Structure formats: C-alpha cells, structure tokens
Amino acid sequence: MTHPTHQRTRRGRRATQLIGVLFAFTLIAAACASDDDDDAAATTAAAAATTAAAPATTEADPLEGTKVTVFGPESSDEEAGALRDALDHFAAQTGIEITYTGARDAADQINAQAAGGNPPDIFIFPQPGKLADFARDGHLIALPDDVIASMNEHWTPAWTAFGDVDGTQYGIPNKSDLKSLVWYKPALFESKGYGVPGTWDELKALSAEMIANGDTPFCIGIESGPATGWTFTDWVEDLMLRFHTPEDYDAWVAGDLAFSSDEVSGVFNEVLDLWNTPGMVFAAGGSIAATPFGDNGQPLVDNDCMMHRQASFYAAFIPEGTVFADGSADAVDTFYFPSVKGDKPVLGAGTLVGAFRDAPEVWEVMKFFGSSEYAEVRQRAQTERKGGGLSGFLSAATNQDPSVYQPLEQSFLSILQNADVVRFDGSDLMPAEVGAGTFWTEGTAVVNGDKNVAEATQAIDESWPR
Secondary structure: OOOOHHHHHHHHHHHHHHHHHHHHHHOOOOOOOOOOOHHHHOOOHHHHHHOOOOOOOOOOOOOOOOEEEEEEOOOOHHHHHHHHHHHHHHHHHHOOEEEEEEOOOHHHHHHHHHHOOOOOOEEEEOOHHHHHHHHHOOOOOOOOHHHHHHHHOOOOHHHHHHHEEOOEEOOEEEEEEEOOEEEEOHHHHHHHOOOOOOEHHHHHHHHHHHHHOOOOOEEOOOEEOEOOOHHHHHHHHHHHHHHOOHHHHHHHHHOOOOOOOHHHHHHHHHHHHHHOOOOOEEOOOOOOOOOEHHHHHHHHHOOOOOEEEOOHHHHHHOOOOOOEOOOOOOOEEEEEOOEOOOOOEEEEEEEEEEEOOOOHHHHHHHHHHOOHHHHHHHHHHHHHHOOOOOOOOOOOOOOOOHHHOOHHHHHHHHHHHOOOEEEEOHHHHOOHHHHHHHHHHHHHHHHHOOOOHHHHHHHHHHHOOO
16 A cells, blocks of 8 residues: 555455455345343343344443544434444443544544544544554554454455554454446336446447437536545546456556556546536536535436446435335436446445544444444434435445345345455555545546646656655
8 A cells, every 4th residue: 555565565465355245245144133122132142143242231331431432424414323323322232422523524634633642532434545544653553352353253354454554453344335336217218218238338328329319328526525536536446447457456556557557547538538528417516526426316316317326325315215226217226337348347445443542442332333233223223314215324244134224235235246356446545645635636637627637647656655
C-alpha cells in the first residue's frame, strides 16, 4: 500500500485473498439471533450462539457504567440510526454507554482529531489504506489475541486480511458491499423492448439505442463533499477488472502499474467517452460533478434515466416505498455490471473498525462490531427504518441467519458466489493520499474537463508515496 515495494506486493497478494469471500457466503448458516429479553434468551442455546462474540455479562459486570465513543462516515437516518440501534442493543446487554457520531466528512475529521490527541475510542474506517496509515503512524492499538479470536469466528481471511498491517491486526470488518451492480426497472425495459446487456459492448449499444429512442441511459453524480470523485473511481476500478487481468489490477493497486500506463489511462478514457456522449447522462445537479451521488435514486424511480451503476448499499438511497424485484410495473431490480472478456469479475468493498484506546469496554464493543449478532441486529433495524424494503446493508460475516435479508439482497450474495474474480475496491487499498486523495480530485478534474487524462494520471502518479 505505502512505501516499500515488498509491502505493496504483499498487499496485492492480500487482495487476491478476497476470492475466498465466495466461500464465506456459502458458510452462512441459520443461526437464531438473540432478542432483547436477556433473561429469556439466556435460557436458550440460540442466545449462546449469537453472543459468542460478545460474552454474556451480569448486573455485577465491571463494564457497567463505562463509556465508549464511536465515530464514522455513516450519517443518514437509516444507516446511522440502524448502527445506533445495534449499539443500543449491545449496550443493554453489557451496561456500556456507547455513543455513535456520524459525519459525511468523518474521514477528514479523524485526521485532525488524531493529530490533536482527541480521537474517538473507535473509528469506522471507510478505506483499509487509511487504517494502515493510522496504524503505521502509531495512532491505532493492535488487536489483543482474544479480540482476534472472536473476529476469526465470524470472518474469513479474505476479509480480515484488510485489517492486517505489516503482519499485525489492527482492524475488524463490520460491513461488506457489492459494487458491480446496475439498478434498473425490468418492466420499463420490457415495455420499451430493451434487453439486459451481457457485455460492455452490448451495454454501449443499448445506451445508443436508448438515446435514439429519446431515453436517457444513466443517472450519474460524483459529488460527495470532501470525497467527491469516488463514484468515478468505482467505474474505473470495475472496468480495470474487465479490460485487464486480475494481476494487472493487483499491480495497479500496489503502485507497480502506473496510472499513466496505457492500461489505466485507457480505462479513464473509456469511462469519459461513455459519460460525455450527448444524451447519455441525467445529472440532477446540472452536471455530473455537481450532482450528489445519493441524488440518483429518485430520478431512477421517476424514469428520468434508465440505469444507475452503484453498489448494493445504494438501496438506502432509493426512495422509501419503492418496491424491489417483485415483478410489478415500478419495481426496481439490479443486473450484473457487464463484462468485457466474457468472465465475471466482481468489485467489492466494506468498512473496518479500529481502536484508539486500550480498555476492556472498547474491546468488547470491537468484538460486537465484528460479530454475526451485530450484522443481524443492524440488518433488521435498517430494514425496519427503510420501511421494510432493501436496507442497503450487507455483511459477509458467517453464521448469520440469511432470512434477515430480502430476496434481492440474497441475490447480491449469489453474484459473489458466481464471480470468476473478486477484488476489493482499489482506491480503498491504495495509500490514502492517492486512493482517497488524488485519485478522487484528479478524477473530478477530468470529469469537469479541467484536465485531460494524461495530465490527471501523471499528477496521481507523482502523488504516490515513495
């Protein structure tokens, strides 16, 4: 990721481990979730199974009355609210007072907090690369052995590898995303005679047909506050997996294949050529760079565009009351982002929690974040907050009860199971100054037309730490 070449190469190898996620989902077994009635739950074996990662406590537990602060990027009523619901569930079990604060610019705020000596007890890292930077700078606390053991009960090495920094575990995965998806309305497609494309060329041909018919193919927006540009990087990453080999992708993520190379700059141009085609894009904010990435759900529902390429979590941004995959006229569904070479690569992502304070109550909350119990409780809460529709939350934690997921969400797992190649979001694995820095800003510059691809990719290469 940063600095020595051997570290980058090892991180590239680590990325290949994500193929193991295919097996993680096949291991999901029906496990009963514990309910809020601790007295009743304690009498059942099911409660024992779901509290394996969070040891049962009693009224005399020394953690009663302790406090833990958590900070992260999730800030919407649905996502942040469900996260708080899950933490409240655990607080009721343990007596720990847990406070969560969410902010869109949390990844920037944490820099100042850590530098000023007032970080939260736990931070939810949106990028493994940023977690690695904080670990190497001495801000994070390495996970104790019992916390690692608890994590390993619920996650495969394919996911835990991204919290490993130079052989030491600092992070625990707590959320998973599937990115290689296109949202659309099947009934609308059928009424207009459009078929689901199976290849990139078919997708481009379909888009041209839509434009000729007076339809706008895509809703696209890349504005996201200080993270503006990450939507563009997702397109580049998905197409890097499609136009080139997994080894090329790994070399690029490790810094061994330059952004200015023909391979990477060619993919930049592929995305821009598509987006800049007249009639191709509906941008609610007036331009792609001025349109918040979350503002594309309503236009899709309103038929202002026919498709929106975005990750599984995007369900949380689609208007409440929308029906999903039930065959009705207005139902929204997804199809796999088409391949180029006939294979089926998949781009994935997720978040990890890291600790800034060494204390028993902090480690208990960390264990809970990494448990299947957390995944189930949060999924139920987020589904409820979304009015019973898709939650936008997904977890690769094993031992979950799959019934907590809606049928379409279960299909996301099927896409992962049938993927030929799985890779983690490249910008999340790169050094933070690149993946969450120049890749975003220079990508935004080329989308705006402020720079050409050669200028932007050269600037990104020059920003890579040596």
